[in-house]
Amino acid sequence: MQNNNEAFELQLSEVEMLQSMYANPGEFVLDDPTSLEQIQAVLAGHVSLENLYTRIGFTVKIAVENDSKSISVEFVCQLPHEYPFVKPQIFTRAPSLCKDRHKLMRDDLNKELDDQAEGEICVGVLVEWLRERLYAELQYLSSHASENSLSSSNKSPKQESRDTLTRLWIYSHHIYSKIKRKDIQDWGQELNLRGFSMPGKPGVICAEGVTCDVDEFWYRIRRMNWKKICIKEQEVIPFPTDTQGSDKTSLFKFDPFFELVLDARGGKGREYHMDLGQFSTFLQEHDSGHVFSLFFGVSGKPADDGD
Template sequence: MDKPNTEIEDVDEDMEESGVNVLDMLELQLSEYEMLQSMFSNAGEIKLDDATALVKIKAFVEGKIKYEYLHSRLGFAIKIAPEDSEVTMELVCQLPHEYPSVAPVVFTRAPKMSRSDHRRLNEDLQNFIVSIERGEICLYSVIEWIQENLHKYNTESDVSESSQKPQVEEDTIFTRLWIYSHHIYSKFKRRDIIDWAEELKLTGFSLPGKPGVACVEGYSRPVDEYWHRLRRLNWKRLMVKEKEETDIGNDDLSKHRKFANFEEKVFDVRGGKGREYHMDLGKFYEFLESHGSGHIFQMYFGVEGKNSSVS
């Protein structure tokens, strides 16, 4: 097993209580989305994640509902096909309510791009986003950057004319990440953790509260993509506690999974200070044991696990 020291520290708590004027931010988001709709007006060029979210945000901006009832955020995907590139890719945008006073959550989907180049593209894109001054809408600038720079990244379609089939990188590495967070409270993070796992066909679980933990398993490429997205969110502390990797060749992936699907687990929630809450760690240990992972408990918490029935 690898023991990576991958860790992210951020002074930012969940942004839901940041003091930003959310009304002003959401008004800007609606204006930006309308602008992007006019730019990408052909059928299928822009796809809204959840039409209900857009309706509720408009209702909040118009004063028809209170913020406490706004449980969705604006998310959409845009198809981008620069003239000097054979690649069509998707830019996925998920906007925190505080955007543009905070950075947007943005990543790309490019199935015809090699693994290394796609990773490099996303890393360079994130560096560009970090360089943009906060407070102004920036998605048009992001799209322009992609259109101007996509040609720099080789793709699997860039094969010799004599080759009849594109060369596809075969992923034979099974990967399992054990992730630890200072806390997981945000309803948006909790939704992302689940939705991204389902999208990338990963199995595992998440445990919200303080601390928050998660496990994802599957082929290495989607697991790496999952971690790449997750660490771009705002965290007080997020780290990979353990990374397990096995070359399974052509073996059936399901034989190596410890979890049948991905779900959020809740074990007898107990309240704490403010909005803090904690899970019954004895029952969490029993859950880990039932999936052949009882040893992970000590790695997370520094003590041996005990069943909830043991005092």
């Protein structure tokens, strides 16, 4: 009974927090308005747990907007009596999203839930994760609409020349997702690129290879959901002609594509960043020392990070 009382107290405190955060009409709606009173009665000893026939369930409407565009999702949650010592039951409704985009969001949300520690309240964390994801979704939709207006010739990176090497330095607000990390590494290896992906906050990606293959890599990367991602530097170098008898591999600075993991430094929540001193040394060893100030500035803090 003691564990149940602890669980109920945590549930009530989290619901109170969510109600204060989503206080506008229609933003937070309980499935059964009496559920909180019934659980309070159990805690007070007026009702036995065996006679508790309801549990807390609610819907949070999360809406974000950017310029003239807006998007919303309904986060539906049921709390088992044992929550947070067991996982909550969640799903989403997103009529403003296409079916495929909603499925991607739902799958990522469930993975985020799996990563939460049992015994700690997590619904508020999931709601905030979903809000951040919606902002990224707005960015994706805006980018997708712009790209659809381009001519088909601008959409085909494979048409680019194979006579040049491109070295691309990419900045991301962060790279935490295990799925993103795996896809980035798999694509780099599939396209026979050299370079690396460094996870954490910020995320850094360097890809070097035949220009059309690097373009294909960037074509895939930028279609993933990001809070922020941009190219910091792009180098294009002509390959020597076969008649010159030169070794093309001498133009590369890095080994075949890999994930660069250094000593991690923790931050708030799940945030972390790699040891910047080690990263600076790594760049210098690969004739790329100038990139450190490009990404981090002389202070060692992320450059152009607006967060």
